[in-house]
Amino acid sequence: MVCEEDVEEALSFLRRRLCAASWGQGGNDVALPLLPDVEKICRDLEACLIGTIENGSNNSVLLLGPRGCGKTMVTDRVLAQLQLTFPERVSVVRLHGLLHADDRCALKAISEQLCMEHHLVFSKTAAFDDNLHFLITMLKESALSHKSVIFILEEFDLFAQRPKQRLLYNLLDAMQSTLTQAAVVGLSCRLDADELLEKRVRSRFSNRKLLFLPPSAEVACRLLHDVLMLPTDGSLGDSTFVTLWNENTTKVLEASIQDIICHTISLDPSPHRILDLALRAICNLDQGKGLLTVADFKAANASLYPQFKREALQGLSVLELYLLVCMKRLESKEQETYNFTIVFEEYQHLQETHKTSDHYSREIALRAFEHLLERELVVYADFRGRSDAIEFRPVQLLVDNLELQEGLNINPVCPVCPPLCHCICSFCNFMHKNVMACDKSTLTFGLRHTTFYSITVLVFVASGYPSAVV
Amino acid sequence: MENDELPEQGVHCLDIYGALHRAPPFSPKKSLAAVVEQVTPSKSGASAAGGARDGVQPKASPFLNRSLRRALLASPARAERNSAEGVSLNGAESEDLNGVGGGGSQLKRSRSSRASTLDYMTQIFPGRRNEINQLLNLLGRPCDPVPPVFVYGPAATGKTSIVREAIRVLRRPHAYVSCRSSHTPRLMFESILNQLLGHVRSASNNYSSARKCERLIDFTKHLPGACAQALSRKSSQDKKLRSVRKGTPKKAEKTSSANVNDTVYLIFDNVEQSRGWSGGALLLGALFKLSELTRLPNLGLIFISSVGLDGYQASTLSREPLSIYFRDYNDSELYRILLLQRPNVDLYASFLSAVLKTFSRACRRVTELSRSLEPLYQKYCEPVLRGAATTPDDQGKRQRYSMLQPHIRPALSQTLIINVSTPGPKRNTVDQSGGNRGRIKTTPRRILPSESESQHLTFEMPQCSKYLLLAAYIASRNAATLDASLFDAGDGARGSSRKRRKSSSSAMERKEAEAHEQQMKGPGSFPLERLLAIFRCIVVESDDSAHGFGQFHSSSHPGSNLEEAEGDGEVTEELSADVLMQLSTLVSVNLLSKSSTNPLEGNARYRCNVDGNLMQKVARSVQFPLSKYLLHG
Incomplete structure (x- = not known):
């Protein structure tokens, strides 16, 4: 009934889409639509950067949000858009907190990328001071030719954790000058990333923060649905299979939504987690049948949250x-x-x-x-x-x-x-005794231990001694 | 099949050749094959392998020869197993070779090849169907992007073997690196780049790596080029293979065009080791998101670890990769695994059904089980050697079991001591789960095996060292306050302690319990002076009782006690020179350990690491009444 070629093709398509969205792999030909909240942030960021490019107002922005909320994706999209609308007027310098381990290395990377951009010869032996001097000069020269430099700092908190924060200070200090035309965009998963800045650095930071919040359950469900739909515009060949797939997927999602998807969303509603769920479900798919089942989602959910100790x-x-x-x-x-x-x-x-x-x-x-x-x-x-x-x-x-x-x-x-x-039973008895002892002293026993203990204690209290607490 | 086998074996030899030269310092846990940096994709397999085999073998050093022989020994076994598996394997490999391209017209074929790969792998690795299936599903087709995969599970459950075998069977370009053998980031990065570039470190290039790569940032710079080169080599190799096998030329063209976007796999083994490195957590976080850092869409990352993700605190630095759990084998799976590669399957099966249940209650690790069952099996085989029926009936089984029963307990209690000196060929029987390489994974034993069956010391040391060791043991076990009552010749101290003992028995009991607790916490540490004083005492006392020995205290007066020895400066000096030599020897072989000293104070404290059983043997060998000097057993 289902042709295996179609299944193979569809799975490959979905896999590419999911990997591209969640791990930055597999090219951009299968980009996903953005969530409404993220869309708004995207527009804000774009407006901010356009301000730098058109009006020469130097900006610094922090994108904050938990892992897997799409900070990098948003930045990439905005930059791609800008490079389309303002060709030859934007140059991008990307730094990553994990890679550019210290300030010297980071400045070297900046110089290298700027040299590459402007077809200059990069000297590997240049000292920190030379690189810094080069950076300032480059910023001035770019401003003179109406070209903006945009610095992307991923894992911003790691830069802020360096002693003295020299790089951040120098970059943000350069923003203060009217002779430069540049913007600094920091990405971090620490919501208190700006608190990490020293006073002299923070006073030079514009305090503009864009906050990524995890989507609500409904939005997340819709995302999962959208992600698993095959395009009906005929790019995937056989349209009968595409409609069959889409109908089946909708049905399966509705059936499994209560227990499985809600479980995932209640644990971690970040979009990437949902994409991971979809990816694992697809990997579990039995290719002989060619259609998703509830069991696939169940297995995916189980493997997504392994219980290591158990x-x-x-x-x-x-x-x-x-x-x-x-x-x-x-x-x-x-x-x-x-x-x-x-x-x-x-x-x-x-x-x-x-x-x-x-x-x-x-x-x-x-x-x-x-x-x-x-x-x-x-x-x-x-x-x-x-x-x-x-x-x-x-x-x-x-x-x-x-x-x-x-x-x-x-x-x-x-x-x-x-x-x-x-033995365990005797241990439970021991717990009981402790609860007896501490029911007056506001459950300190439970609080002293891990959450699990406190839950146990509460359960015991709820079952055995309701009056003691309530 | 002929064509298939040849390059394969070639790669094997080449690997070992390479490993000998390139082998970084490695822990003994993994044997040769683990250190091998596999030359991938094995283009050099076809051409260089022949060279390695013809050219190297005649002029090879004895060491090389031996390892080559081992490799050759291993590969026939493998070939045998392959032929035993028969049609399905042949089908798998040849199908797979054709299905590499994965173009539109071959979809059906590639799917069936996937199924047969699964079948083939489950046959080699019994009880792992679920895990293999998950892995193959995540790997997908050659051109599919792969999310980072985290394979974890306890030791000896086939993680590394299955991942490597899967990649090998699927013929994907890959680099394998183990954090155990490549124990610094630099070694790791350079090894990966070498493998991707097909660079072999040898005498001609002065054992240098292809790229110098000190830090992660250099690695991310070099990686895209290396991946591209690996892919291009792979495609040219495929083309060559096709022309050799006179396959359809159309397919070859298709393959080379499809190859550009294929995924290159990087396999990181023993990732848990990297947590101990300086900056290891950062490095691991960066590796998890390597494809994002390098902006390479076609990078497949596979991490193998014996610890689950909860041991890493990984989510602080990157998102968690998708994980696959390799669970422990259950009893029936253990049974099937241990049966693999046995010459006399029926006999071994009846043996296993008799003893496996007992053993698996204590230990469920395949490697250790097979090793510890071996001597018991020899016992079991004795009647057969004497000419009884090869496969016993029910009656015979019962008989055998009753005969075997007295041996089970002792065998069980010494099972887990791994005898290092077992001859080589036996090793192949050990690792059934390990698949193709016949390698064993053994954790190094502690230095002090206490062998319960032998009453005598298995190693010899100087008389002086023995006394020194005894003195150290006494100093470690007894509280320093007891020394006076033990060694002082005068009766005053003993009398007073007796008096105190009478005073209250409950206090005494409490004290004893405390002392016992202290004992359980391990040996105490002691300064050098105390050790030397006790040493003097016991030497002198034993000298009194037994016939005199001792070049090292010949000049000391007989019957001299603690105070005298300390007082007599000349004698002490003479004694120290010799004894201190022995002491430093004992420290260097870790029988004693020297704790970190306060640089201002300057006097080190020592601790005795020897356990009681061994100590008893030492005492027996010099006829020293050790128990007399120990307050608590």
Whole structure:
């Protein structure tokens, strides 16, 4: 019924579109329409930069927003647009906080890019001062020829974290002069990026900030829908398949919207997360059938939010589980630090009291302990030299009580009733006692620990002692 | 098939040749094959491989010869396995060769080749169908853009092998680098560029890299050119391959035109290692978004790690890549994996069904299991060697099991000690999951294996060192305040402690519990003076009891106690010169460790790293009553 060629073609198209939108890959031939909020920001930024180009007003703008909200994409689009409308009047210098690790390197990169733009010879050996001098001169020369220089600083916060902020100071200081015609656009995922600036730098910054907010749930759903639609303008050949695909996708999205898509959106509504969801769903697609199903989305959602600890606990051997439980028991005895020797003693104690068949020698237990370390369920609590023997280095457990309990439940090899579960039960009792003790003192016990504990405490309180809190 | 096999093997040899010269210092975890920087795409495979084989082998050094032999040993095994897999493999490879272009007319073919690739890979890697399927889905067709992929899972679950095998079978241009062997960013960058450019470091170019690449910024500058070159080499190689195989000429043209936008894959292995580097977090963040930084649309990034993304705090620097989890094998999968490559499958199967359940409760790592089951299997085979039936019936099975049972416990308790001196050929049997290279992954053992079965020391050291070690052990285990009561000849101290002991038993108990707790926390540290004093005491005492030995204290007076030894300057000096030599030797082999010293104070503190079992053996070898000197067991 469905021709495989069409499926292949459609998937390839969608994949290119998604990768281009979310990872900046695969060319720009399949650009997506912008979300309404982002569209507005786009226009603001464009207006600001046009002001620089046409009127010579030097601007500095910060684009702030969480990761995956499209800051880079917006900048790229605006720049492409500007370079179309004002050919030969814009030169762009791109810097990236991750790449241009220090101010010297950044200035070098600026000079290099300017040299490239103006067909000059770049000297690799130029010193910081030479490069700075060159930059100032270039800015003046460009202004004389009515050419604007736009600096794009990605990961702006990393530039601001350098000591003295020399680069930022010099750039923003150059903006103050009437002889230059330039703009600085900073991109950062830290919403307090401008707070990081020193006083002398901040006073030269124009304080113009454009804020990217994650889209609302409806907008996100619409985005997911739009992204998965195939174009009906005939660019993809067979139109019957295109309509079939589109109808089916709409149906599937409606069916899966409640549990899956809402789950994704409630966890992280940034557009890129939604694109990732779509991409994984497409990758899960069974090419024989050729149409998306609800199961594909379900699998995509599961793999998008892996539960690392849970996965790791699921694959542990019985002995490793025993060791984890022993550590938990030690913790419940309020023993803050423990090392392998102590854990092993606890393990032997457990074996003596419960008489199971899982009694292993110290060497094997140590080996299992090393496996736990490798999986990072347990980490060293000290940073002392590595020459110390493993058995004596203090360790910390990274698994939560609830996680451990769930892990014991889902682990296929975990012994069903015996000591392991018992231990956990005793631990729960311990929790109970603590709740009793602290219900008057405003739940400090729960607050002291991680969120999970506090949830447990609240649950206990809600079930057992409603009057104490309410 | 002939044509297929030849370049493949050539690459293998070439790899090893290259590895010998280029091998950066690497940890013993991965053997030779892991260090190998694969020459990709293997254009040089066809031409240079022959050269490597003909030219190198005769004049090769013994080391080279050996590794070559190992490579040749490994590849027949592989060929055998391939032929055992029979039709499906042949189908997969040849189909795949045709389907490289992925042009419109070949869509059907490429899909079926994908399915057969999946089948082929699941046959080599049992129990990994789901993971392989996910991986192949994300990789897509050669021209598809690929989002960054993060492959993670516990050790010995086939992450690296599957990723590399998939890329190899799909014949994609790629570079593989492991953060374990390329242990600085520079080595990593240069290795990638070398592989993409097809540059081999050798004596003729003075082992230099193709590009000098100190920092990430240089790397991003060089990378686009290198990718383009890798693609062009790949396309020319494909063309050559086609003409050799007399394939349809039309396809070749199509392929070369399609190749320009193909994806080039960079595989980063053992990424978790990079967290320990200086600036490692920044580097990793930058690598995750490498395609954005370099503005290369056709860059496929694959990260392999034994730690999940939660161990990285990656989201602070970049967006999280898409992850694939390789879960642990369950019992039935372990069974199938361990059965692979066994000459006598039936016998081994009956053996496994008897013991695997017991072993897998303690350890579920394939590499360790197969290694620890080996000696037990030898025992199991004994009746067969004596001439019993090869595959036992039910009755025989039970009989065998009852015969085997007494050995299981001891085998279990020493399972995990990996014997380094096992002869080479056995290694091939170890890594069934590891696929083509026959490599083992072993973590280095600690230096102090305590072998429970032998009563004697497995290594010899000077008498003086033994006493020094004993003294260090005593100093580590006992509190410094106890020294006087232990070593002082006068009765005054002992008497007073006895008196105190009478005073309250509950306080004593508490004290004992505290001391026990202290004991559990590990060996204590002690200054050099204390060590030397105790050393003097025990040497003198043992000298009293046993027949005299000792070049190193010949001049000391018999019966001299602590105070005297300290007082006698001349003797101490003479003693120190010899003993301090031994001491520094012990420190350098990590039996003792020297803690960081306060530069103002100047006196180092030492700690004894030897565990109790080994210490007992040392004490026994010099007939020293160690337990007499230890307050707590």
